[in-house]
Amino acid sequence: MITAFSVNEYLASNRNRFEEISKFIWEHPETRYQEFESARFLADELEKEGFQVERGVGGIETAFTASFGEGKPVIGFLGEFDALSGLSQKADSTVKEPLVAGGTGHGCGHNLLGTGALAAAYAAKAYFEENGIKGTVKFFGCPAEEGGSGKTFLVREGVFDGLDAAFTWHPSYVNAIMGLSSLANYQVYFRFQGIASHAANSPHLGRSALDAVELMNVGVNYLREHVIPEARMHYAITNSGGISPNVVQSESEVLYLIRAPKVAQVDEIYKRVVKIAQGAALMTETEMTIVFDKACSNYEPNRVLENLLYSKMQEAGPIQPTAEEKAFAEGIWNTLSEGEKKNFVGGMESFGYSGDGSEFEGKFLADIIAAYEPSDKIMPGSTDVSDVSWVVPTAQVTTATSAIGTPLHTWQMVTQGLSSYAHSGMLLAAQSMAEAAIHLFENEEDLAAAKAEHEKKRAKEPYVNPIPEDVKPSAVK
Structure with missing residues (x-):
């Protein structure tokens, strides 16, 4: 049986490789349904690693799946790689400096998101090879989360059919379980x-x-x-x-x-x-x-998977930033408006944090794992992960990849996308997701409990895809 340390060791020994993948995506920012270079690069990397890749799934050119292993259960990792228009920015800067005037940038950290999910899939594959486990690890290359609802189209086309559980994550400035519903x-x-x-x-x-x-x-x-x-x-x-x-x-x-x-x-x-x-x-x-x-649709949390994911995150432990990382994060903090600084707790709450923020006083990077408290609150935002959560048990984690208070969709988020602490947070997410998936491969009763919770909810409220059949995915005009 592979241990938590083994997964951590695998990710640490391959850190440079994952940083280079993240860097490539960051340097090739592409908007919804135009992620040709990023999708091709990630699919190529997965093929080199021994995954069986299917490109253009669901009728979307930049969507793909990558599978390793055979049979049940099938555990999936959801990766994103699209960027935002108007957010071009130099890396590692505390000054707003566009690389290209009016250009595109990774203001939501999807270079990290896609790479972290890929790293989790790689780690799970390494576990399979070491232990001769039966089952399937599957990576989903999901385009157009930003304003395109790529996963909702893929759900409509049956791309997630046959999946037993799904894990994903999102960069933020807190380490927590994303257990809130969404709009x-x-x-x-x-x-x-x-x-x-x-x-x-x-x-x-x-x-x-x-x-x-x-x-x-x-x-x-x-x-x-x-x-x-x-x-x-x-x-x-x-x-x-x-x-x-x-x-x-x-x-x-x-x-x-x-x-x-x-x-x-x-x-x-x-x-x-x-x-x-x-x-x-x-x-x-x-x-x-x-x-x-x-x-x-709105996101439907799965508490069984969330508890599992939280336990694995706790086992991994939070990242302890270096003095240099703290200094850079402080520089980013000083670029924020007074309103953004005062609202940092609100930003954490939308990612699942519950508290008054006092444990972060005088800090510029989160260095704790926030307590997991299931809640009926609603995150004031939307995500196409939601539609996946309606058709398969799904759980999400967030890790600290940016300075406390950093709003998403800003130049500050872009400039931190290649920082050392961003990549450390990315690998913490990867370890948590990989360990959770490995647990499900070894403990069928927990996977059955997650599926039973999901089926109970669906019996009360059946799923209807919200996109009409005649509507096709489209790029930004």
Whole structure:
């Protein structure tokens, strides 16, 4: 039987290799469904390691699976590797310095996420080879978590069928179990078509599509008072109809992201938003078209797997940062606004931490494992891991890869993506997930308990994929 130390030793001895993989992905930031270099690189690495790789799964070019072993159980690790537009940034800097003006960067740490999940799969494979264990280790290359709901599309296409349990993780600035539910969402384009005209000479002949978008946004703003408090309605005007104010804009578009704790609640709010859009079209005598972009469900925690994952994280123990790491983290802390500094506990809470933050006083890097306390609270965000959690028992861990208080989707997150403490946190996540998976291969009764918990929930509330069958994955416009 392989020991916890053996997994730790394997990861430590291969640290340079995993750092290079993370570095490659960080240096090749790609947005949703455009992760061609990252997906190809990761799939190639898995093939070199002896995994059987299937590319283009679920009809998505940048999605792939990699399997080692045979038979049951099948334990999966979910890896992500997409980046965010507008967040280009030099590494290891305490100053905002874009590498490419307006370029793309890993502001959510997915270079670490994908590599950490891969490292966990490698460690589990090493255990298989040393012990002659039967079963299957499976890595899922999941594109487009950022605004694309890649996993939700993959669930719809049956890519996770046959999986017995899934583990994943996310970078943050705390070591904890991600046991909160999340917000389901719909993301939908509303396009208006009007009639162009000279805005001074013949405005009466024009029908402004931009007016329709603005009226729609005003209407939705009035709706905010009359939906459940947990709901969120975000929007971005993606086409204002041009830059000439002396032309009545003949076309315009707004993208809405509607969130709520349950898909049914999202759908109810969405239908009300559609009525507002129809009203805006009537008021402006324009034509309105709806283009459904993507959706995801709320996350369904599995407490059996979470307890297992927490025990393995405790066994591994927290990373103790060096003086140099503390100094760099302090430099990042000093770049944060006063509001971001005051809100650091709120950021930790969304990742599963429960406390007042007093144990972090005077510190700039988390050096403890937060207590695991199952909660019915809802994380004020969304993830496409949610849809995987509806079809297979799933658990998530988070580890400290950035300075305390670092908000996701910022240049500060990007610049810490190659730091030594980021990679240490990545390997702590990998060890925790690998050890949890190994435990399930050796203890079928615990896997059965996790599956029984999952099936009990599904009996009460069957799963329906929230993305309509005719909607296809699409890249950022």
